[in-house]
Amino acid sequence: MDFNNISIKELIQLVFVFSVVLMSSISGFMRRHQDVPGWKYSHLVGEVVSSLASGFTAFFLVFGITHNDWMSV
Secondary structure, eight states, rough: OOSTTHHHHHHHHHHHHHHHHHHHHHHHHHHHTOOOTTTTTHHHHHHHHHHHHHHHHHHHHHHHHHHHHHOOO
């Protein structure tokens, strides 16, 4: 991928990949540290972030399958 003349489509793909990786790593961290002492919302935040990550992943997978020209760089 050439970063000098990057297109909007490639930028969206990069942002999507980074956001999914970031969300899944945050949700994994939250799931491992659910019993944080003194913070009663850690379980809730972990569940919300993991559901957001799976929702984003499912949406973009379906969108990419139905719009093949959008996924191919």
